[in-house]
Amino acid sequence: MKNRTVLLTGASEGIGYELAKLFATNGYKLVLVARNHQKLQEVQQELGYLTDVMIIEKDLSLIDAAQQLYNEIQSSNIQIDVLVNNAGTGLQDHFHHLSAQEQLRMIQLNITTLTQLTHLFVQDMLNNGYGRIMNIGSISSFIATPSMAVYGATKAYVLSFSEALNTELRNKGDYAVTAICPGPTKTNFAKNGDMKQLGELVNLVGVRPEKVAKVAFKSLEKKKTYAIPGKRYGLLLLAAKFIPRRVLQFSIAAITLNNKHSETTLK
Numbered sequence: 001m002k003n004r005t006v007l008l009t010g011a012s013e014g015i016g017y018e019l020a021k022l023f024a025t026n027g028y029k030l031v032l033v034a035r036n037h038q039k040l041q042e043v044q045q046e047l048g049y050l051t052d053v054m055i056i057e058k059d060l061s062l063i064d065a066a067q068q069l070y071n072e073i074q075s076s077n078i079q080i081d082v083l084v085n086n087a088g089t090g091l092q093d094h095f096h097h098l099s100a101q102e103q104l105r106m107i108q109l110n111i112t113t114l115t116q117l118t119h120l121f122v123q124d125m126l127n128n129g130y131g132r133i134m135n136i137g138s139i140s141s142f143i144a145t146p147s148m149a150v151y152g153a154t155k156a157y158v159l160s161f162s163e164a165l166n167t168e169l170r171n172k173g174d175y176a177v178t179a180i181c182p183g184p185t186k187t188n189f190a191k192n193g194d195m196k197q198l199g200e201l202v203n204l205v206g207v208r209p210e211k212v213a214k215v216a217f218k219s220l221e222k223k224k225t226y227a228i229p230g231k232r233y234g235l236l237l238l239a240a241k242f243i244p245r246r247v248l249q250f251s252i253a254a255i256t257l258n259n260k261h262s263e264t265t266l267k
């Protein structure tokens with residue numbers, strides 16, 4: 001879509017980088033956000049011949065980051081038509097072994113900043129008569145994930161929030177909110193979060209980030225409420241519906257909780 005501008009968080013690598021390429025080749029202007037300035041510059045250089053690319057270096061896990069980002073974009077007189085809340089981190093271990101501070105920081109990034117950015121930009125979208133929001137959830141939006149308890153809960157929030165907001169906006173004009181719920185994907189996500197078991201799973205069954213981005217882009221265009229990239233994960237979630245929750249939890253725990261910390265029994 002010509003002359004539309006997309007604000008994309010977590011665009012320096014992984015799914016966000018693939019989404020940036022897709023939006024650029026489809027004629028969108030880009031505002032890209034992440035912490036790593038050098039990587040953002042490389043993306044800017046790569047995509048700059050296709051479209052306007054503005055980069056903003058920001059740690060979105062900090063309180064006030066969303067408001068600061070909004071203010072910076074406002075002061076540059078840029079109208080955001082599409083908001084993609086993609087930046088996210090994960091942590092893997094028993095809840096009580098992980099640091100509380102790190103988990104709260106993850107909640108700040110995966111939930112609070114996502115919500116605050118949406119709240120800030122949706123007001124402008126409503127004034128402008130057009131808006132699209134894409135929020136990146138996970139298959140753990142649907143199933144609680146022992147060993148990634150807080151991460152999974154943040155992603156359950158993302159799906160619930162997106163679905164409800166999509167319904168609220170549906171009758172107000174040309175708006176859509178789409179939650180994308182990928183399964184393990186071949187990015188540096190596991191490595192960046194030091195999640196060894198997820199990394200092994202990604203190596204075994206991971207979907208390519210190009211594929212996730214393609215499904216995400218198309219789903220937003222079609223104004224879908226949510227999408228699960230990769231047939232294998234769609235089927236997995238379908239099958240999971242027929243398994244009692246307690247049994248499902250125990251099965252996931254058996255795979256994900258390593259021996260060193262194994263304390264989970266089916267009670």
Ligand SMILES: NC(=O)c1ccc[n+]([C@@H]2O[C@H](COP(=O)([O-])OP(=O)(O)OC[C@H]3O[C@@H](n4cnc5c(N)ncnc54)[C@H](OP(=O)(O)O)[C@@H]3O)[C@@H](O)[C@H]2O)c1
Nearest residue numbers: 010011012013014015034035036060061088184185187189
């Ligand atoms: N990969 C998977 O298996 C998988 C599965 C399901 C869902 N997801 C979700 O997909 C989204 C993207 O993940 P990915 O696989 O592409 O991960 P990734 O390769 O680790 O990329 C994450 C992106 O987010 C940025 N980011 C991380 N922390 C940030 C912060 N505090 N402030 C600003 N930017 C930050 C990173 O850039 P900087 O480091 O430069 O800040 C990077 O651009 C996440 O929301 C994740 O939860 C991933």
